Amino acid sequence: MDDNQESVELLKQISRGSRDAFDPFYEKYSAFIFNIAYQVTGNRIEAEDVCHDVFLEVFQKSSQYQPDKGSVRAWLAVKTKSRSIDRLRKKKPLLIEKLEKLSLQEVQGVDLQFLKEIENHLIHDALVHLPKPQREAIYRSYFAGETHKEIAEIMKKPLGSVKSLIRYGLRNLRKQKSIFNWTESSGGGNRHEL
Template sequence: MEENREDIRLLKKIAKGSRSAFDRFYENYRAFVFQIAMHMTGSRMEAEDVSHDVFLEVYQKAGQYKASKGSVASWLAIRTKSRALDRLRKRKPLLRDHLEELLSGQEIGADKQFLSQLEKDIIIEALKHIPQEQREAIFRSYFQEETHKEIASSMNRPLGSVKSLIRYGLNNLRKQKAILGIIGSNGGEKDGIS
């Protein structure tokens, strides 16, 4: 808690233009930001670029931090993940590719990668916009890691129906563009999803 207070003080000084406060803040968090960026992008060069973007944003927008919304580390983690996703979307249409893999039946491994790239709470928010049975099937499959047979049994539905619910549910998520609308930083329609 004391660390967060010190970080908040540094952010306030950065917002007033203090270079020394920024340098200290950077030293405190550079490894943390880089680690998240590296995990998200899988590339040292991309992670360095993401880290640079994040700290530039901190320097320019330090006054936007609100203690009531979470810790400084959480604020930085969200900014880092958002910048990493922006970079990945520019590099390739990330979400479309992963949804296409899932829709084409290449579910093993793709769902793990999909969820590791996007926060579960973002997916949960997007799931609110699809029919209840599709939402339940997707939730059981990706969050509770139930097999399709287990889902069919618990939902009292044929196996083929469960697979269809999941496939149509993922397709509905893509059609709505809900996921990118939630995580996008500049609003409006995003590239990479048709």
């Protein structure tokens, strides 16, 4: 029995209510799910919550898995990514944390994919309120996927100026309370003033 067949069999048993099948399934995939959730959210606590949500859904709705649409691993990856993005939408301050982390490094791979998959219209609406040079630098960096060096060449500005435009633009985005829920990431109800 190959690895995927073993997982399919465990899912069948879980769908019949077997807790004995759930334990090895959890052991097999918990690190995999956590890593995806952490890559998307960039936050350990949020990633743990996503893991909990995904495994709860697996336990309650394991019959949703369709073998003809891909492996169990791929099904879990899609489910985890989707739950992670949903969680970011609900906890919008995490979005700004993610953008700030990305501003310190070149945008590539998972980070660029993350930014393309979240609600781009939310950021686009916020960008309208920024000064044009900040808006252009942020757009080029996060939506066009251009490096800071490429942006500097296109905008005919020094590299340091481009980095400053992005940094100040992100600060200005933080001030736009209309696009963020100003609650703590832990879900507390206290409003924060910047």
